[in-house]
Amino acid sequence: xxxxxxxxxxxxxxxxxxxxxxxxxxxxxxxxxxxLEQTAQKRQTEWExxxxxxxxxxxxxxxxxxxxxxxxxxxxxASEARLAALAGYVRAASAEAFAxxxxxxxxxxxxxxxALELHVEHADAGQEQTAVEAQSDALAQSAKxxxxxxxxxxxxxxxxxxxxxxxxxxxxxxxxxxxxVALLGDLVAKFDARDAALRDESAAFEAERTRWSxxxxxxLARAQTECSITQVGPAPAKRKR
Amino acid sequence: xxxxxxxxxxxxxxxAGLIGQTGRxxxxxxxxxxxxxxxxxxxxxxxxxxxxxxxxxxxxxAVATFEAARAIYxxxxxxxxxxxxxxxxxxxxxxxxxxxxxxxxxxxxxxLLTVTRTITRFTNDPDRGxxxxxxxxxxERAALTALNSSIQGRQKTVAATSERIAxxxxxxxxxxxxxxxxxxxxxxxxAQLEKEGKAWADYYEKLAQAIQLASVLxxxxxxxxxxxxxxxxxxxxxxxxxxxxxxxxxxxFHGMQPEFVDLVVHEQNGHAEGTLFGRxxxxxxxxxxxxxxxxxxxxxxxxASQRLTLVTSDGVKGFIELIPGPAFNLxxxxxxxxxxxNKIRAGNFILVKK
Numbered sequence: 087x088x089x090x091x092x093x094x095x096x097x098x099x100x101x102x103x104x105x106x107x108x109x110x111x112x113x114x115x116x117x118x119x120x121x122l123e124q125t126a127q128k129r130q131t132e133w134e135x136x137x138x139x140x141x142x143x144x145x146x147x148x149x150x151x152x153x154x155x156x157x158x159x160x161x162x163x164a165s166e167a168r169l170a171a172l173a174g175y176v177r178a179a180s181a182e183a184f185a186x187x188x189x190x191x192x193x194x195x196x197x198x199x200x201a202l203e204l205h206v207e208h209a210d211a212g213q214e215q216t217a218v219e220a221q222s223d224a225l226a227q228s229a230k231x232x233x234x235x236x237x238x239x240x241x242x243x244x245x246x247x248x249x250x251x252x253x254x255x256x257x258x259x260x261x262x263x264x265x266x267v268a269l270l271g272d273l274v275a276k277f278d279a280r281d282a283a284l285r286d287e288s289a290a291f292e293a294e295r296t297r298w299s300x301x302x303x304x305x306l307a308r309a310q311t312e313c314s315i316t317q318v319g320p321a322p323a324k325r326k327r
Numbered sequence: 328x329x330x331x332x333x334x335x336x337x338x339x340x341x342x343a344g345l346i347g348q349t350g351r352x353x354x355x356x357x358x359x360x361x362x363x364x365x366x367x368x369x370x371x372x373x374x375x376x377x378x379x380x381x382x383x384x385x386x387x388x389a390v391a392t393f394e395a396a397r398a399i400y401x402x403x404x405x406x407x408x409x410x411x412x413x414x415x416x417x418x419x420x421x422x423x424x425x426x427x428x429x430x431x432x433x434x435x436x437x438x439l440l441t442v443t444r445t446i447t448r449f450t451n452d453p454d455r456g457x458x459x460x461x462x463x464x465x466x467e468r469a470a471l472t473a474l475n476s477s478i479q480g481r482q483k484t485v486a487a488t489s490e491r492i493a494x495x496x497x498x499x500x501x502x503x504x505x506x507x508x509x510x511x512x513x514x515x516x517x518a519q520l521e522k523e524g525k526a527w528a529d530y531y532e533k534l535a536q537a538i539q540l541a542s543v544l545x546x547x548x549x550x551x552x553x554x555x556x557x558x559x560x561x562x563x564x565x566x567x568x569x570x571x572x573x574x575x576x577x578x579x580f581h582g583m584q585p586e587f588v589d590l591v592v593h594e595q596n597g598h599a600e601g602t603l604f605g606r607x608x609x610x611x612x613x614x615x616x617x618x619x620x621x622x623x624x625x626x627x628x629x630x631a632s633q634r635l636t637l638v639t640s641d642g643v644k645g646f647i648e649l650i651p652g653p654a655f656n657l658x659x660x661x662x663x664x665x666x667x668x669n670k671i672r673a674g675n676f677i678l679v680k681k
Contacts, residue, residue, distance in 0.1 A: 126426050137434055141441070172426055179422035189414050196411055200404070203351065210355065217362060221369045228373030234537040235372055241530040242369075248523050255519065259512050262505075269502040276495040280419060283488040287422070290481035297474040301435075304463075304470040311463040315456030 119182060122175040129168040136161045149312035151320045158309055162302035169295040176291055180284045187277040194270045201263035208256040215253050218246045354396040361389035372538055379538045381564065381594075387531035388565035391655035394524035398517050405513040415503040419495045424485050432478045439471040531563065562631050566651040568594045571658050571678035573605070580676035583607045586617070590660060590678055592649065599635055600624040603647065603662070607671055615669050621662075623647045643667050656680040 140161050147154045222242050229235040365386035371379055442464055449461040573588035588605035604620045625635035633649040645664030652659050657677055664672045 123423055123426070130426060130428070134430060134434070141438075175426065176422045179420060183420040186414070186420050193411050193414055196408070200408060203404070206351070210351075210358070214358070221365070224367075224369035225372065228369055228371075231373035232537065234540045235534070238372075238530060238534040238537050241526065241533055245523065245526045245530060248519065248526060252516070252519055252523070255512070255516060259516070262512065266502070266505045269498070269505050273495070273498045273502045276491070276498045277419070280421070280488065280491045280495050283484065283491040284421070287481070287484040287488050290477070290484040291427075294474070294477045294481045297470070297477040301438075301467070301470040301474045304467040308460070308463040308467050311460055315459055 119175070119178050122171070122178050126168070126171040126175040129164070129171040133161070133164040133168040136164050144309075148318050148320055149309065149316045150318055154309050154313070155306060158302060158306045162299070162306070165298050165302060166295075169291070169298060173288075173291060173295065176284075176288050180281075180288055183284055184281055187274070187281050190270075190274050190277045194267070194274050197263070197267050197270055201260070201267045204256070204260040204263045208253070208260045211249070211253045211256040215246070215249050218242070218249050222246050351400060354393060354400050357389070357393035357396040361386065361393045364389040368534070372534060380535045381568075383531050383535040383538060384563035384565040384568075387528060387535075387563040388655045390527040390531070391524060394520055394527065395655065398520050398524075401513055401517055401520070412503075412506050415499055415506060419492055419499060421488060421492050424489065427481065427485065432475070432482065435471060435474050435478055439468065439475055442468045442471060528563075535563070562651055564594050564627070566655065567599065567627070567633055567649050567658065568592050570681040571660075572681050573676060574679050578676065580674075582673060582675055583609075583671060585674065585676050588660070588674075588676060588678060590658075594627065597627050598624070599627050599633065599649075601635075603637075603660070605674070607674065615671060617671070619662075619671050619674065621645070621647075621664070637662060637664065639664055639667075639670075641667065641670070643670070645672070652677055 140157060143157050144154060147157065222239070225235060225239050225242055229239045364382070368379065368382055368386055371382075446461055446464045446468060449457050449464070452458070452461070569592060571588075571590040571592070573585045575587075578585065584607060586606045586608050588603065590601065590603045592599060592601040600623065602620075602622050604618075606617045607619065609615055609617050619639070621637045621639040623635045623637035625633070627633055631651055635647050635649070637645045637647045639645070643664045645662060648659075648661040650659040650661065651657075656679055658680070659675075659677050661675045662673065664670070666672055
């Protein structure tokens with residue numbers, strides 16, 4: 087019984103997970119991105135607050151006071167957390183952007199096929215026009231023998247006009263489709279350029295991350311030098327008798 | 328108002344679902360079938376007899392199927408393309424530039440300034456400890472200089488991304504606009520096809536009338552056309568005549584659900600006769616005989632709906648209505664018989680031409 091209940095709960099949990107997985111649409115992806123952005127924003131605020139007050143705090147601490155190195159380490163860690171959150175966010179945003187470019191490229195392929203189809207449709211319409219004109223010629227001959235066919239002939243001529251118009255429209259559409267494909271080709275090139283810029287941006291953030299790390303290491307080294315040359319630390323705590 | 332009228336609410340999309348063809352091949356096949364059906368019709372119209380009337384009817388049915396298949400293809404292609412083009416409606420993605428605010432650069436430059444000033448203050452101090460501190464500050468300054476340069480580099484890349492995205496957005500808008508123009512062309516083309524479809528129906532109707540007249544009257548030049556016999560339906564006979572079947576998938580019915588139905592309708596001199604044989608799905612435990620078989624006959628009337636008398640294999644009488652469906656290859660059937668124990672006495676469904 088217990089086992090059966092467990093199975094039911096398990097199945098329910100699995101169903102829940104499955105439902106969540108099935109709902110992981112682009113919308114839920116953008117929710118994740120929003121969460122990453124929020125985290126990055128939070129880490130930025132935390133680091134900025136610590137970094138701005140570091141100089142002031144250090145001014146009130148003696149060089150060999152352990153709080154001096156602790157303060158620099160704290161800002162350094164906050165900086166690393168900020169840059170890690172930022173890198174995570176930029177990576178996720180870039181992934182979404184790259185997916186968008188892939189979709190644009192697929193659209194270009196589809197539209198290229200569609201433009202070809204429109205040219206074929208134009209040719210089809212031309213074939214229909216030829217057929218209608220042949221019908222019209224044949225009926226004109228028959229109408230010479232049977233005057234009762236004259237009304238039909240007039241109707242067929244009207245249809246031939248409609249088909250001619252459609253052939254012209256089909257041609258215009260085929261030309262328009264070619265133009266759209268050209269625009270889409272340009273758009274895909276712009277998507278690619280945006281992606282290249284994003285890659286550069288991502289690499290620049292990584293480089294900056296290394297530089298911040300280097301700076302805080304140098305700052306910590308200076309604090310240690312200040313201590314070694316002054317040997318001034320906090321007063322030892324008084325012992326209880 | 329008859330309750331089964333809703334059956335005709337199905338549009339050409341329904342017809343497409345029944346036939347299962349939406350591609351270019353479908354309308355090209357329909358075009359070939361039409362060309363075959365109407366081959367030499369106009370040439371023979373000057374000399375031919377009444378057999379050409381049914382040829383004109385077949386051609387009318389074939390051109391209607393062709394126009395319907397092409398309209399379905401156009402709509403389906405436009406719809407599919409529209410779905411894919413949704414990409415163009417959303418702005419291009421990019422990371423938020425607010426996450427690296429100018430305050431970051433300001434902080435690094437302020438630190439660099441402070442460190443540089445301190446170094447300057449200690450430049451000429453001979454104290455050994457101070458010299459050690461100055462060296463340490465110089466290493467810090469080098470790190471800060473590299474950091475500031477790195478920040479400037481990153482700012483440039485962010486600006487470059489913004490520029491590229493602005494150009495991308497401009498191109499996206501322009502492309503979306505061009506696609507919008509193309510979509511309106513598709514709507515115009517479908518409207519044009521509908522216009523052509525009606526013109527072809529009128530044409531074949533007129534041609535059939537003229538051929539009928541020509542077969543009655545001797546070939547006299549410039550004779551005025553007489554109206555077509557009123558007893559013949561205004562709708563081409565091909566809409567009723569032929570072999571019809573209930574589709575195996577997506578069948579449309581009202582009341583009892585058919586399992587299969589086969590219908591054959593013949594015409595001779597405006598007189599219709601035919602046979603219907605079918606089996607219906609019944610709820611389990613129901614003792615009613617699922618099979619229905621009857622013959623029917625009667626003259627074609629001028630109305631679209633043809634009501635004919637039926638007699639079942641058991642000798643029970645009733646009537647059958649044949650109603651042209653929303654597409655040329657669809658026929659709605661409605662039958663009703665006198666009451667008889669354990670026998671199906673009514674049915675209503677749409678058949679597809681074989």
